[in-house]
Amino acid sequence: MDILRFATAGSVDDGKSTLIGRLLYDSKSTFTDQLAAVERASRDRGDEYTNLALLTDGLRAEREQGITIDVAYGYFATPKRKFIIADTPGHAQYTRNMVTGASTADLAIILVDATKGLVEQSRRHAFLVSLLGVPHLMVCVNKMDLVGYDEAVFERIRHEFTAFTTKLSTRDVTFVPISALRGDNVVNRSYDMGWYGGSPLLHHLENVHIASDRNLVDARFPVQYVIRPQSHAYRDYRGYAGQVAGGVLRPGDEVMHLPSGLTTRIAAIDGPDGPVDEAAPPMSVVLRLTDELDVSRGDMICRAHNAPMATQDLDAMVVWMADRPLQTRSTLILKHTTKSARAMVRDLQYRLDVNTLHRDESADQLRCNEIGRLRLRVTQSIFCDPYSRNRLTGAFILIDEATNLTVGAGVIN
Amino acid sequence: MSIEVLEAEAIHIMREVAAEFQRPVLLFSGGKDSIVLLRLAQKAFRPAPIPFPLMHVDTGHNFPEVLQYRDKRVAELGLRLIVASVQDSIDTGRVAEETGPRASRNRLQTTTLLDAIDKNGFDAAFGGARRDEEKARAKERIFSFRDEFGQWDPKIQRPELWNLFNARIRNGEHIRVFPLSNWTELDVWRYIDRDEIEVPSIYFAHRRRVFARDGMLLAENPYQPTGAGAEVYEATVRYRTVGDMTCTGAVLSGARTVTDIVKEVASTRITERGATRADDRVSDAAMEDRKREGYF
Numbered sequence A: 001m002d003i004l005r006f007a008t009a010g011s012v013d014d015g016k017s018t019l020i021g022r023l024l025y026d027s028k029s030t031f032t033d034q035l036a037a038v039e040r041a042s043r044d045r046g047d048e049y050t051n052l053a054l055l056t057d058g059l060r061a062e063r064e065q066g067i068t069i070d071v072a073y074g075y076f077a078t079p080k081r082k083f084i085i086a087d088t089p090g091h092a093q094y095t096r097n098m099v100t101g102a103s104t105a106d107l108a109i110i111l112v113d114a115t116k117g118l119v120e121q122s123r124r125h126a127f128l129v130s131l132l133g134v135p136h137l138m139v140c141v142n143k144m145d146l147v148g149y150d151e152a153v154f155e156r157i158r159h160e161f162t163a164f165t166t167k168l169s170t171r172d173v174t175f176v177p178i179s180a181l182r183g184d185n186v187v188n189r190s191y192d193m194g195w196y197g198g199s200p201l202l203h204h205l206e207n208v209h210i211a212s213d214r215n216l217v218d219a220r221f222p223v224q225y226v227i228r229p230q231s232h233a234y235r236d237y238r239g240y241a242g243q244v245a246g247g248v249l250r251p252g253d254e255v256m257h258l259p260s261g262l263t264t265r266i267a268a269i270d271g272p273d274g275p276v277d278e279a280a281p282p283m284s285v286v287l288r289l290t291d292e293l294d295v296s297r298g299d300m301i302c303r304a305h306n307a308p309m310a311t312q313d314l315d316a317m318v319v320w321m322a323d324r325p326l327q328t329r330s331t332l333i334l335k336h337t338t339k340s341a342r343a344m345v346r347d348l349q350y351r352l353d354v355n356t357l358h359r360d361e362s363a364d365q366l367r368c369n370e371i372g373r374l375r376l377r378v379t380q381s382i383f384c385d386p387y388s389r390n391r392l393t394g395a396f397i398l399i400d401e402a403t404n405l406t407v408g409a410g411v412i413n
Numbered sequence B: 001m002s003i004e005v006l007e008a009e010a011i012h013i014m015r016e017v018a019a020e021f022q023r024p025v026l027l028f029s030g031g032k033d034s035i036v037l038l039r040l041a042q043k044a045f046r047p048a049p050i051p052f053p054l055m056h057v058d059t060g061h062n063f064p065e066v067l068q069y070r071d072k073r074v075a076e077l078g079l080r081l082i083v084a085s086v087q088d089s090i091d092t093g094r095v096a097e098e099t100g101p102r103a104s105r106n107r108l109q110t111t112t113l114l115d116a117i118d119k120n121g122f123d124a125a126f127g128g129a130r131r132d133e134e135k136a137r138a139k140e141r142i143f144s145f146r147d148e149f150g151q152w153d154p155k156i157q158r159p160e161l162w163n164l165f166n167a168r169i170r171n172g173e174h175i176r177v178f179p180l181s182n183w184t185e186l187d188v189w190r191y192i193d194r195d196e197i198e199v200p201s202i203y204f205a206h207r208r209r210v211f212a213r214d215g216m217l218l219a220e221n222p223y224q225p226t227g228a229g230a231e232v233y234e235a236t237v238r239y240r241t242v243g244d245m246t247c248t249g250a251v252l253s254g255a256r257t258v259t260d261i262v263k264e265v266a267s268t269r270i271t272e273r274g275a276t277r278a279d280d281r282v283s284d285a286a287m288e289d290r291k292r293e294g295y296f
């Protein structure tokens, strides 16, 4: 059994909460006390039916306003897989929330309301899925019950959406006509849409192939923590702990250390329960090397003939997430893999309109929830790959030194 | 497979904390989640010892079996345990004991915890909370920022992307870290089963004198009157969660081994907190309100 992490996106009222509630309910992942609470709350609100959306609407402020305000994580399992849902709300802070949820997602679900068709936000969502490198996209055309389960409506939306997604980098896009409210094609096949030859949503979630989504080619091991027991028994022990970010490492492999550029061999790899024969993402392991090198947190272990870029100059797409706009020449803390360093915004090449993909080269700042292409100068060399090649060594966050808030997320070009 | 991925994620989080903070602490209650945390901490740093102390907020109303387990475990591993006592907070006038039949020391723990964090200068505290436990928890970050009053503000949480955690704080602030965020109750038991970890005896079916209140079975205990008319009787029960004797409910169960428990949890239709925590029955938002004040 493996884990599928997926993010859900949609505009307010597209039926996202209802869909998640339906998934949990029909896959028998809800508990009787949760359902009782939801039934009670539905009655209190005067809803005519048990509002499954209330299963996921978490915080008090949201319950009062009836909207989702922050990324909420949900869990369920079927005999095939464990699922982690990042429910990312679709209103004001939608970009920030969606980028957060999508950053770790294997798959994204975008909802489209069949009665409204494609809206501006649908394009935004698809663009963000592509920017964040989410490998699989499922477009759920919801509320099919309100359009008489009409195939033509579904096909029209599918064609329009496909015209847009072909411009993006997401390769695997699947469309499913559903009614979250009535449960059509969510877990169970719809009786009213015989024309739909595909499988219900859950079936896709259970079977989508994700094993090959991780980079198993380029060996990347950002050193996170040095283990050096101060004890007699382990006097000579020096282990470099970290989470494998790419490739497959094996004892005996020749490896290169950055920044020194020196090569050595892997003497042994210790997993959580002792020595292992190989390590691949996302394992957390400890490497021991045959030579004594000066290795510390923030360094990188890779292969001599396949090293990441080592650069102080980054060209990246950045999502800005702070109220105070991003301006050129501002200085921020950049955290990339296990390394933190100061970085200065050298220039804003353009601001991207996420609805039209238009590039505004006259822009001189990024406001909250805007996306731009930046050039950054970092005080130290960063060992990185293009994000399209590796989602871990190609990503960074930006932290405001004055407030300590996380204010930006970047993907390296 | 999935348990290994969760384990790798938790170990990554623990090492990140050890690397980025000056004075972390691991909150250890002797309950199953903190037992798993402790095991993960051993694995994250070995063959070196765990590079931080443990702390238990002792309400004075804990199950004796759990305290015994706690002390035995700490001694076996040669770790340092700090016990922060709610009774001390009451005796020194920091908090006042609640009264009435539904009185509990649950809420008082917050002050004791925050005082101990401040006194010891801890800048990060590991907790065993999981997002599947409760709706407010479902939105909390893995690195959860607490201001100088220890408060959690759901509206200004730091976005958390990829496996990059923002560990920056000012003096007096701290971060609560939840390495088990993505684990469910079932994952925790499967892990205990796989690693054959010892747990306190009250997790297994045993005979106990209990009484019913608010739809829950509470243990007869020295700290709480059973209330007029409440019938005390003996039943075969076990605990799904261990908290205070005064507000933690037992469930009827015949599960005698960890494998039995895994089976039981896999088929149960009631959530862990729903079955067992009187403190969350007060209102639908009880946990959220406590968390804002600085609760675990």
Ligand SMILES: Nc1nc2c(ncn2[C@@H]2O[C@H](COP(=O)(O)OP(=O)(O)O)[C@@H](O)[C@H]2O)c(=O)[nH]1
Pocket (backbone or CB within 6 Å): A010, A011, A012, A013, A014, A015, A016, A017, A018, A019, A053, A142, A143, A144, A145, A146, A178, A179, A180, A181, A182
């Ligand atoms: N008829 C119909 N209504 C739906 C469907 N899905 C959701 N709704 C309704 O649309 C409204 C918004 O749904 P909700 O799940 O709260 O949307 P969210 O804002 O995207 O989370 C609610 O009144 C739902 O009952 C559907 O498939 N068919």
